[in-house]
Amino acid sequence: MKRYGTLTLAAVLAIALDTAVLSAHTLWGVRPWVLLAVALAASVAFNVQSGIVTALLGGLIIDAICNSYLGLTAACYLVSVSALYLFTKRNHPKALFLWALAAAAALLPAPIEWLYSYLRGAQYGGLKTLLTVVLPCAVATGLCVLPFRKLLDWSKKGHRDRI
Amino acid sequence: MWYTVCGAVCQIAATHAKGRSAMRKLWKNRPMWIAAVLFALCILLAAATVGDRRISYTDGLFRSAALPVQEKLYAAQEAVRDFFVRVFHPSALEEENARLKEQLLEQAKQLAFYEDTARENARLTELLNFTDANPNLRFLTASVIGKSSNPYIDTLTLNVGTRHGVSEKMAVITGDGVIGRVSEIGPTWCRVRTLANDDMRISVTVQRTRDEGMYGGLTDLPDGSLGSKLYYLPEGADVRIGDVVVTSGLDEIFPKGLLIGKVVALDEGTGAYDAIVEWDADFSHLEEVLVLAPTGANP
Numbered sequence A: 001m002k003r004y005g006t007l008t009l010a011a012v013l014a015i016a017l018d019t020a021v022l023s024a025h026t027l028w029g030v031r032p033w034v035l036l037a038v039a040l041a042a043s044v045a046f047n048v049q050s051g052i053v054t055a056l057l058g059g060l061i062i063d064a065i066c067n068s069y070l071g072l073t074a075a076c077y078l079v080s081v082s083a084l085y086l087f088t089k090r091n092h093p094k095a096l097f098l099w100a101l102a103a104a105a106a107l108l109p110a111p112i113e114w115l116y117s118y119l120r121g122a123q124y125g126g127l128k129t130l131l132t133v134v135l136p137c138a139v140a141t142g143l144c145v146l147p148f149r150k151l152l153d154w155s156k157k158g159h160r161d162r163i
Numbered sequence B: 001m002w003y004t005v006c007g008a009v010c011q012i013a014a015t016h017a018k019g020r021s022a023m024r025k026l027w028k029n030r031p032m033w034i035a036a037v038l039f040a041l042c043i044l045l046a047a048a049t050v051g052d053r054r055i056s057y058t059d060g061l062f063r064s065a066a067l068p069v070q071e072k073l074y075a076a077q078e079a080v081r082d083f084f085v086r087v088f089h090p091s092a093l094e095e096e097n098a099r100l101k102e103q104l105l106e107q108a109k110q111l112a113f114y115e116d117t118a119r120e121n122a123r124l125t126e127l128l129n130f131t132d133a134n135p136n137l138r139f140l141t142a143s144v145i146g147k148s149s150n151p152y153i154d155t156l157t158l159n160v161g162t163r164h165g166v167s168e169k170m171a172v173i174t175g176d177g178v179i180g181r182v183s184e185i186g187p188t189w190c191r192v193r194t195l196a197n198d199d200m201r202i203s204v205t206v207q208r209t210r211d212e213g214m215y216g217g218l219t220d221l222p223d224g225s226l227g228s229k230l231y232y233l234p235e236g237a238d239v240r241i242g243d244v245v246v247t248s249g250l251d252e253i254f255p256k257g258l259l260i261g262k263v264v265a266l267d268e269g270t271g272a273y274d275a276i277v278e279w280d281a282d283f284s285h286l287e288e289v290l291v292l293a294p295t296g297a298n299p
Helices: A002-021 A035-046 A048-065 A072-089 A096-109 A110-120 A127-161 B002-028 B031-051 B057-088 B090-133
Strands: B139-147 B154-159 B171-174 B179-183 B189-194 B204-206 B212-220 B226-231 B246-249 B259-266 B275-279 B288-292
Touching: A002 A035, A002 A127, A002 B057, A035 A048, A035 A072, A035 A127, A035 B154, A048 A072, A048 B031, A048 B057, A048 B204, A072 A096, A072 A110, A072 B031, A072 B246, A096 A127, A110 A127, B057 B090, B090 B171, B090 B288, B154 B288, B179 B259, B204 B226, B204 B259
Parallel strands: none
Antiparallel strands: B139 B154, B139 B288, B154 B189, B171 B179, B171 B288, B179 B189, B204 B212, B204 B246, B212 B226, B226 B275, B246 B259, B259 B275
8 A cells, every 4th residue: 555655645645735835936937747747657657547546536536626628637647657658568667768658758748738729719829838838847757767666666666565 | 061161150250260369469558549549538527627617517526625725735736835925035035034124014004093083073072072062152162282291291282372363361271171271371272270280279179078178288109109188168068088179260261060079088187188089180281272361251
């Protein structure tokens, strides 16, 4: 249970960071999507199901808290988690490679968010926004996956030791 | 024929085996299918709220459940924002501080003005009540513009003088009673000798017994403060501590029945006075007074 406790704690912390801190305090609009990083780390460290559950529940909670369209964040995170699972299904990537893969996975929901922004009537900056905001955010998210993966690996190690 | 049947059976078996293999593949990839189904559900849920932003049942349920968390997180967000503003933008904080101080000062000024107006209103109402209660008397309203520097305030300066019809020895009163009388006069000012002046003399009556006497001359009260003596009471007058002393009207300066003070001590056989009177007026907080024209005068 230790590993799922750690995952829950990390997810709660990530939701708090995403909604209370990083939603208002960014560096030129760039911020990591911490809950996505936790979900990606869970899918790599544990299994894809853990990542899916974290992405789904965490995404719904974030949508409810941030008054966003309910389900949009969850859907985006599910795409990223599934993509990373497909990228890493047959191998266990090293840190640098995982960073790149996670960043690429984090980029995938951009079209969905763009579509919703368009439907909502928001002016989306297109390529410029993609390069100056979304891409750096995805890279930062990929970077955040590494410590969370370490944390979850550590909790898993304790579990294995007990077995 | 036999070969044909066998061939068909083998073909069906092969197809079935392929199907089973495909099913096995699908089963193996079940997390992806689950993710796809969940993704579709999430998209549908989000699409339901894109249109006219009507809150669906699920949406409402989630948001209601998240509301307490949302409140706490919003408070945390504000706290974090304040922290970062303090750390990284101290000038912004100083500006806000200066702006708030300015606002506070402005509001304090307004409050002082309103309080002042309210107090002035109360004082003037009191004076008005007195003038209404004495329709036969003629009054001139005056403001106190100076006070003597000693603690018991034996003289006052008013902003009215001969130009306003004030003359010497006119009585000065408030709604509470006697203040004093005009002793010196200029064109636009006059000086008033108050009840606390050693030279003040007024013909008075003890309200309860109707005994008449003379008020004047300072002396110490039992508690160490100053009071005035009461002389020339009739022999055997039943004056007691707490009796109210009012003007008798015999000196033709002060109208009859204006409050002077209360008896706080009686003669203890010294023969220097009959009683000691503590005046009722509070000279230190005077701001508006009435100057009273003697009967027959035309102020």
